[in-house]
Amino acid sequence: MTNPLIVIAAIVGAHGVRGEAKLRAFGDAANVASYGPFLDKDGKAILTPKTARSSGGEAVIVSFKEPVTREQIMAMKGTLLHVPRSALPEPDEDEFYYTDLIGMHAEHMDGSPAGRVKAVHDFGAGDILELTGPDGALFIPFTREAVPVVEIAKSRLVINPPEAINADDEGVEG
Structure with missing residues (x-):
């Protein structure tokens, strides 16, 4: 690197x-x-x-x-x-610099490819990973539940995306 x-x-x-x-x-x-x-x-x-x-x-x-x-x-x-x-100190365990995540390969829990990390966003409510892959852009919250495995040395992470929320199920009219 x-x-x-x-x-x-x-x-x-x-x-x-x-x-x-x-x-x-x-x-x-x-x-x-x-x-x-x-x-x-x-x-x-x-x-x-x-x-x-x-x-x-x-x-x-x-x-x-x-x-x-x-x-x-x-x-x-x-x-x-x-x-x-x-010039920066090495991050603690379970902490990452955004730059270390960019370009990492992402895969689903079943091992199928999910794409690569294109960017990490922080809009104030927690970090979001932006992936580009076979299904287009995918945004995943960067939490232990949604990203249970991060292997910096292997440039690999595993995602477990939360289920999509259907607006009709929430009583929101569209």
Whole structure:
């Protein structure tokens, strides 16, 4: 496997007038500044974090080694910040980085092919795996019940999709 880039944060705005930024961390906010320089999607260094502290909310306030102004930070609002996968700690058992799941082969409980993992989505109610396969797109909740087997080393997972809900059975008129 190559060393893919992982998005760990996004710039959501400036903080104060001394070139600090508010970041939305996608993962461990306390360690967002400890993984080395922030890179763009092509691997080019953008900024090097110096310190990070909690904002008291969901944001993290980060200062940088490079001299940057409030205006420069505001111009970067929305920028995704990447680091190499190798800079991150290995996940605990039963935890996965999205990038490790992308491209994995999926099969049904009976061993029949279900496709490949195209993407992992988080719309706020839990992770969803998007599979592409012989029957087109399939969206599976990423839970132990729906995905009982994940074998990163074999690039394989087994799915047990929940049964489809028929709108008429729920009293919803269509």
